[in-house]
Each structure stands twice: as C-alpha cells, then as structure tokens.
Amino acid sequence: MESFFKRLSALSATTILLILTSIFVVLFLYAKPAIKEYGLKFLIDPRWDVVVSSAPNNVKMTTSSLNQNTINIENGTIPTDSDLDIPTDNDIGDSSVDIPADNDLAIGGGSSSNTKVIYGGLIPIVGTILSTILAMVFAVPVAMGIAVFLSEIAPPFISKPVGVAIELLAAIPSIIYGMWGLFYFGPFISHIFGGGSVSLLVAGLVLGIMIIPFMASLTRDSMNTTPDVLKESAYAIGATKFEVIKDVIFPYAKKGIIGSMILALGRALGETMAVAFVIGGVFSFPHKLTDPTVSIPVVLANNFAESSGMSLNALFYLALILFLISFIVISFAKFYFLRDKK
Amino acid sequence: MRFLINKVVLFLSTIAAILGLVFLFWILITLTIKGLGAINTHIFTNDLVNNGLRNLLVGQFVLALIAVLIGVPIGVIGGIYLQEYSFGNKYAEIIRNLSDVMMSAPSIVIGTFVYAVIVNPVGHMNGWAIMMIPIVLRTTDDMLSLVPKELREAGVAIGAPKYKVIFDIVIKAAKVGIMTGLLLAFARIIGETAPLLFTSGNNEYFTLDLNHEFPSLTVAIYNLATMPDKSLVDIAWAGAFILTVFVLLINLLGRYIVKEKKKC
Numbered sequence: 001m002e003s004f005f006k007r008l009s010a011l012s013a014t015t016i017l018l019i020l021t022s023i024f025v026v027l028f029l030y031a032k033p034a035i036k037e038y039g040l041k042f043l044i045d046p047r048w049d050v051v052v053s054s055a056p057n058n059v060k061m062t063t064s065s066l067n068q069n070t071i072n073i074e075n076g077t078i079p080t081d082s083d084l085d086i087p088t089d090n091d092i093g094d095s096s097v098d099i100p101a102d103n104d105l106a107i108g109g110g111s112s113s114n115t116k117v118i119y120g121g122l123i124p125i126v127g128t129i130l131s132t133i134l135a136m137v138f139a140v141p142v143a144m145g146i147a148v149f150l151s152e153i154a155p156p157f158i159s160k161p162v163g164v165a166i167e168l169l170a171a172i173p174s175i176i177y178g179m180w181g182l183f184y185f186g187p188f189i190s191h192i193f194g195g196g197s198v199s200l201l202v203a204g205l206v207l208g209i210m211i212i213p214f215m216a217s218l219t220r221d222s223m224n225t226t227p228d229v230l231k232e233s234a235y236a237i238g239a240t241k242f243e244v245i246k247d248v249i250f251p252y253a254k255k256g257i258i259g260s261m262i263l264a265l266g267r268a269l270g271e272t273m274a275v276a277f278v279i280g281g282v283f284s285f286p287h288k289l290t291d292p293t294v295s296i297p298v299v300l301a302n303n304f305a306e307s308s309g310m311s312l313n314a315l316f317y318l319a320l321i322l323f324l325i326s327f328i329v330i331s332f333a334k335f336y337f338l339r340d341k342k
Numbered sequence: 343m344r345f346l347i348n349k350v351v352l353f354l355s356t357i358a359a360i361l362g363l364v365f366l367f368w369i370l371i372t373l374t375i376k377g378l379g380a381i382n383t384h385i386f387t388n389d390l391v392n393n394g395l396r397n398l399l400v401g402q403f404v405l406a407l408i409a410v411l412i413g414v415p416i417g418v419i420g421g422i423y424l425q426e427y428s429f430g431n432k433y434a435e436i437i438r439n440l441s442d443v444m445m446s447a448p449s450i451v452i453g454t455f456v457y458a459v460i461v462n463p464v465g466h467m468n469g470w471a472i473m474m475i476p477i478v479l480r481t482t483d484d485m486l487s488l489v490p491k492e493l494r495e496a497g498v499a500i501g502a503p504k505y506k507v508i509f510d511i512v513i514k515a516a517k518v519g520i521m522t523g524l525l526l527a528f529a530r531i532i533g534e535t536a537p538l539l540f541t542s543g544n545n546e547y548f549t550l551d552l553n554h555e556f557p558s559l560t561v562a563i564y565n566l567a568t569m570p571d572k573s574l575v576d577i578a579w580a581g582a583f584i585l586t587v588f589v590l591l592i593n594l595l596g597r598y599i600v601k602e603k604k605k606c
Contacts, residue, residue, distance in 0.1 A: 005505040009423035012416045013434070016441045016476055023447075023455045030458050145358020153352060154359075162363065164597075169366045171593045173533025175560055176582050179567050180369045183575075209365045216362070240348035263446060270448020272536035273564065297450045297536065304454065304540045319454040323447065330443045 027320040034313035038119060042317060045120020048283045048299075049311060052118055119314035121296075121321060123283050127200065128269060128295040128322070130286065131279065134204025135211060135268045140261060143212045147219035147257075148245055163220065170213035178277035181206035186278055195290025196280070203279035203295070210274050211264040218263070222256025223249050262333030270326050272297035296322040377583020380576040390546040390562060393573065395581050397548035401557030402585075405542060406532045409474050414524060417478025424479070425486035426508055438483065441476035449473060450536035457540050474531050481523025485516040518603045522596045529592035533585060535560035559585060 028035075038045065146166065150159045185206060186197035193201060226249045234244045250257070280292020281302050296318050307315055388394025420437075428434030452472055489512050497507035513520070538544075544561040545554065559581050566578035 002503050002505050006427055009419045012420035013423040013437050015416050016437050020440050020444055026458045142358045142362040145355040146362050148355040149359035168590055175535045176586055179582055184372055212362050240344055242348040242351040266446045272450040300450050301539050319451050323451045326448050330446045334439055
C-alpha cells in the first residue's frame with residue numbers, strides 16, 4: 001500500500017512533465033508536413049491561404065502576369081514544382097498579391113497540379129507581437145499607478161475595497177472583456193482615433209485593460225513586502241513619497257514587479273477570446289494602428305474547425321510557434337526574475 | 343522642486359489608478375445593465391434553439407465537473423508527491439517550474455493539443471481537465487507545505503505508515519486550503535472558452551451525451567455575440583452576466599473561507 005501510493009503520487013506529478021512534452025511532440029508531429037513544406041520561411045511569409053502558381057516568376061498576380069500565367073498554362077510551359085522560391089523580401093505586404101480576407105476562398109486550390117496554396121505565418125505573428133506590445137505599453141504605467149496608489153497613497157478604507165475589487169476583476173473571464181470591447185470600447189476608440197471599431201489598437205487596448213488587474217495586484221503584493229522599517233528610515237531623513245517609492249520600494253520589489261510584467265506579457269500573448277472579438281481577423285498588415293489584422297490565437301480560433309490537410313498542419317505550426325514563444329517568455333520570467341523569491 | 347516632482351508623480355499615479363478603475367467599472371456596469379436587462383425566466387427554462395440558456399448552463403457545468411473529476415485527483419496526488427515524497431529533490435523542482443509554465447501556457451494551444459490527441463482520433467472532449475491539473479497541483483503543494491512538520495513527526499512517531507500520516511493528518515490539516523484552491527481553480531477554468539472551441543464545440547440542444555458536440559456557455563457567448571441579430575446578442579449578454587456573477591461568487595466564497603480559517 002505504502003509503495004503503491006508513493007508510485008501513484010510520483011506518477012501523478014510526472015503527468016505534468018508528460019503532458020508538457022507531449023504537447024510539444026504532438027504539435028510538432030501535426031505541424032510537420034507544414035514545417036517540411038514551408039520551413040522557416042513560414043515565419044516571414046505574409047501570405048496565408050493564397051493560391052499561387054508554382055512558378056516563381058508568376059507570383060505577382062498583377063494583371064499582366066496573370067495574363068502571362070494563363071498563356072503559360074495553356075501552353076503547358078509551367079516550370080516544375082520549384083521549391084517555393086518566393087521573393088519574401090520585396091515588401092509583399094504592399095505588393096499586388098491578393099490576400100483574401102475570407103479563407104474559404106482558396107480552399108481546394110492546392111489540389112490543382114500547377115497551383116499551390118501558400119501558408120505563411122508572418123501576419124499573425126506580427127499581429128500577436130504588436131498587439132502584445134501595445135497592451136504592455138498601455139497597461140504597465142496604469143498598473144504601476146494603481147499599485148502605487150493602493151500601497152502608498154490611498155488610505156486603508158479606500159485601498160482595501162479597491163484592492164479586492166481589482167483582484168476580483170482579474171478573475172473575470174476574458175470573453176467578457178472581448179464582448180465589452182466589441183460593443184462599447186471599439187466604437188468609443190474609433191470615435192476618437194478614427195478607423196473601424198475592430199482594429200489592432202482596440203485589440204491592444206482591450207488586452208491591456210484585461211491584464212491591468214492581474215499586473216496591478218501582483219505588483220501591489222510585491223510592493224507591500226517592503227519592510228516598513230526601510231520606508232520609515234527614508235522618510236525620517238526627509239525623503240518625499242516619490243523618492244521613497246523610487247529609491248526604496250521599487251529597488252526592493254524590483255524582481256516581483258518585473259516578474260508580474262512578464263507573466264502578464266505571457267498572458268497577453270496567448271489570449272484568444274478578448275482579442276478574437278476586436279482584432280478583425282483579417283489577414284493583412286496593419287499600416288496604421290487603426291487597421292484590423294489578426295493574431296495567432298485568433299487564427300486558430302477562427303479557422304481550426306473548418307481546416308483539414310495542409311491548412312490544418314499550418315495551423316498546428318502556428319500553435320507550435322505560439323507555444324514556443326510563451327514557453328520561452330514564461331520560463332525566462334520564472335528562472336531569471338522569480339528565481340530567488342522564496 | 344523635489345516636492346513639486348513628488349506632487350506631480352503622486353498626482354499622475356492617482357490619475358492612472360482612476361483611469362484603470364474607470365475602465366474596469368465601465369465593463370462591470372455595462373455587463374450588469376445589459377445582462378440584467380436580458381435575463382428573464384424564459385432564459386432558464388429553454389434551450390438555445392428556443393433562445394434560452396438552459397442547455398448551455400447545464401452543459402458548462404457538466405464540462406467543468408468532468409474537468410474536476412479528471413484534474414483534481416491527478417493534481418492533488420501529484421501535489422502530495424511534491425511535498426511529501428520528493429524530499430526536495432531536483433525532479434520535484436523541475437515539476438514545480440514546469441507546472442508554473444503550463445499554468446500560463448496559451449489555453450488555445452491546449453485546445454489544439456486536445457484536438458490532436460483526443461478529438462481527432464476519438465471524438466469530442468473538453469480541454470479544461472488538462473488546464474486544471476497544474477493549478478491544482480501547485481495549490482495542493484503550497485497548502486501542504488504549510489502543514490507543520492511536528493504534526494507529521496507525531497504521526498510517524500506512533501508508528502503510522504506514511505500514507506496514513508498523509509491521509510489522516512496532513513490532508514486533514516490542509517483541507518480548507520486545498521478546498522479553496524480547488525474552488526479558485528474551478529472558477530478559473532469555467533470561464534475559459536478557447537480550449538473548448540474545437541474540442542467540445544457547442545450544441546443548440548439539450549444533451550448529456552459526451553460523444554457529441556456538447557453545449558457550452560462560453561462558446562455560445564462567442565458565437566451569439568458575433569451574430570448580427572440583436573436578440574441573440576442580448577442572450578449572449580445574459581449568459582456573460584450569469585457567468586461573471588458565478589465566477590465572482592466562487593472567488594468571494596474562496597476569500598471568505600480563507601478569512602474564516604485565519605480567524606480560528
């Protein structure tokens with residue numbers, strides 16, 4: 001009994017390891033056809049689900065080359081399947097390549113022998129990173145402000161209920177933030193900054209608002225660990241509140257604060273529902289902040305159910321990339337900043 | 343000058359706090375107004391086909407229950423291992439760190455994983471269980487670490503085998519803490535949408551058959567809220583409101599338990 005239970009418990013603990021590694025392995029296996037097909041170019045190719053002729057010189061689908069394309073097909077002079085030699089560096093985002101917003105358009109195009117469907121992850125990757133950066137730029141100052149306010153400025157009768165409220169807000173499901181963003185915040189932002197009510201800007205801000213409570217309560221907790229003696233001795237030699245915050249509390253709580261930021265960053269990176277409502281889900285580069293675009297989780301959420309074959313593999317490739325990014329960010333936070341917290 | 347800077351900074355941080363709070367309360371207020379406006383008895387007695395939420399509420403609850411049934415035993419027993427059997431070795435440290443990493447892994451990636459492993463070959467399933475394991479594991483681990491060493495030693499001293507010490511002494515001492523952790527883990531997963539999107543899906547009809555697409559409140563909210571029909575959007579608001587109230591109540595309950603425990 002004793003040894004049985006010991007083994008059982010060790011096994012349960014090992015499940016974590018097993019699940020984590022099998023997530024890696026499974027995602028990799030499912031993504032493998034796409035990885036083989038597109039390689040690392042996937043990371044810098046902005047076209048998603050675009051049908052192109054396999055001939056490299058016909059990639060640009062301007063009218064002239066389209067005509068040429070047709071002629072070529074008629075004459076049967078299409079070059080053989082040459083390994084995806086697509087000029088990725090000549091600013092395809094602006095070029096005339098037609099990126100269909102509606103993914104259903106091109107499904108089945110890959111079956112034809114002289115055309116193939118290209119999947120490239122650049123736009124969702126860029127969308128993910130940009131929306132996360134926007135969220136952080138917006139959320140960090142506000143969350144710091146809230147934390148400073150709660151731990152140093154507000155009297156207890158304000159900071160206690162507000163602190164509890166902030167912690168409760170951190171527990172609200174992200175889909176609520178998304179809905180609110182779609183119906184209230186998006187129109188509000190487009191009223192001020194122009195553009196549509198779904199855009200990169202709205203997505204970034206909604207994400208930011210979503211991670212504020214999380215970041216603020218973690219930051220406040222680590223600021224509250226500063227011993228009162230340190231603060232009091234600084235006040236005693238005549239420091240102002242700001243100087244105490246800047247020179248005593250921040251250095252003392254630095255690790256915790258940076259750790260909370262990185263955890264919030266990881267959360268913003270992988271967030272699906274809050275973003276899915278407001279980013280627009282359009283495969284195009286955002287030239288302005290108010291343009292709609294797409295992010296990796298949103299691509300997965302919107303396209304996964306209808307996908308099969310190569311498009312499914314490409315989605316798994318994206319999922320693998322997202323998992324790797326968040327894995328790296330979180331481990332970095334854990335091992336570098338939160339290492340000696342105990 | 344120093345005092346001026348001080349004043350400016352304090353002012354700015356207060357403004358930031360107010361700004362953040364304004365947004366957050368804006369969300370809560372719209373949610374309450376929209377949600378309360380759309381809630382009526384019709385919603386609780388009809389399924390989604392008839393513009394009600396009954397099957398979704400039941401479905402969401404059943405899904406959460408399944409996640410609990412799978413996630414809790416593994417998590418709790420794994421936590422026991424980390425605290426009681428590992429003796430602080432390296433392996434336990436690695437598991438701890440990995441479960442922290444997994445806790446913050448994107449939930450949609452968990453969804454794709456479950457899809458690949460279970461849904462694709464077998465059939466519909468929900469992705470919450472996997473999300474729940476690391477949370478439960480870590481809370482159990484933390485709660486057991488709070489149990490005083492002397493209690494264990496007392497148990498061992500009277501000749502009890504280790505598993506008996508664990509079940510009769512350590513778990514009992516940490517019971518409240520573990521329960522609170524479970525409650526909070528429950529509150530966290532029940533609001534998740536992404537792992538369900540393509541694993542359990544959604545269903546308009548009442549069903550308890552897990553082999554089919556299963557009704558889910560959060561997925562339905564997502565689908566309904568993006569519909570052009572305003573009455574459907576209102577149902578989504580009602581669902582969102584119910585979900586939020588439920589999650590917040592569980593959180594408050596967890597806080598209350600922690601507070602009560604501190605009092606004793």
